Amino acid sequence: MSRLLLLRQEGYDRHELDSATRKIFEAFDAPSFIRPGASVLLKVNLVAGHPPERRATTDPAVVRSVTERVLELGAHPVIADSPGIEPFRSVAEKSGLAAIARELGIPCLELTDSTPLPTTPDSAFKKVEVSRLVLESDVIINLPKMKTHGQMLLTLGVKNLFGCIVGQRKAEWHYNVGLDCNAFAGLLLELYLSIAPHLTIMDGVIGMDGTGPTSGNPYPFGLLAAAQDALALDFQLARMMGVRLEDFPLWRVAVARNLPQCELSSQVTGDFPQDHVFPGVKVPLLRGLNLLPRLPFKAFWDSLMASRPVHVPELCIDCGRCEAVCAAKALKHRNRRLTFDYTRCIRCYCCHEMCPVRAIEFRESFLMRLMRLLRGTRS
Ligand code: SF4
Ligand code: SF4
Incomplete structure (x- = not known):
């Protein structure tokens, strides 16, 4: 059974965030998989060059707090992503993440060097490539932003891993799967199952609704959510955002593959009520x-x-x-x-x-x- 942790987090206060990330690391026994000396990839959301107030990218305060927890364990964190089109340096500076990396003395890197990803036996996608850094890191911590998304309805933990595909190859995958958003969801699911991040920590403190993932409106979800099973976490958060799961392409492909996360039987803990539905979340229902x-x-x-x-x-x-x-x-x-x-x-x-x-x-x-x-x- 998957375990999900939902924590109230009304703002980006440094001390409160530190308390929350300590709870997360303790709840998921982070020292058991983040060993001293381990290389830890912090897969943030750097979709495009926007300031933190736009709420399109993972907030620097969350990234800082998680980075400090990793450093406390004696491991070597790296902040990394591959933006869509804008030069990485520009995106990293505008988002505030380059400054955090400088302050903490760690690298902030573009995901490059496209390398074949070993996929699961059931996969319909045999030629997926991701950044070599993703494959060579000892630990992957997934740090998505809680947002709506024009094509996929929502971008949460699983969708954040699409950024592991290098640069313009992301656009090529969009073209390869064409109009069928279920096929694209299948690709996202395959990426998730193959990359298998060790921990996902969702920045839902202030996320985005409306025409996400970059042009919507800030939405104060007041939530920091964590799980080792990002798919189960996504389904929980989708329901809390008021989305019918049948409308969520990721749910449909998970049901088609008969994945256990579709039983919705996760154990949910934390001080945020699991049956809460955020009022008035505007979801861009653009497809059929x-x-x-x-x-x-x-x-x-x-x-x-x-x-x-x-x-x-x-x-x-x-x-x-x-x-x-x-x-x-x-x-x-x-x-x-x-x-x-x-x-x-x-x-x-x-x-x-x-x-x-x-x-x-x-x-x-x-x-x-x-x-x-x-x-x-x-x-
Ligand atoms: S529509 Fe937007 S992305 Fe396209 S040229 Fe104009 S400003 Fe640039
Ligand atoms: S295929 Fe259509 S929606 Fe996609 S980038 Fe081109 S014009 Fe925009």
């Missing part, structure tokens, strides 16, 4: 939800139902990141004008995710609006 898997010609229906990315020219700064990240080559930018080719667009929403100034929004399809009306779901 769980209706689609039961339909024939799923990709066709998905293309009709999925929301389209649209440009907001008055906000555009003409940086070109949207075009650079689009593996489907479905958009072009010129003189603050974007042209989308929706017949090529795979609705991965990477352009939205990488736009630094919220100049790409979504336009809901007629079918999606109709379905939402029938189901009475909110956007």
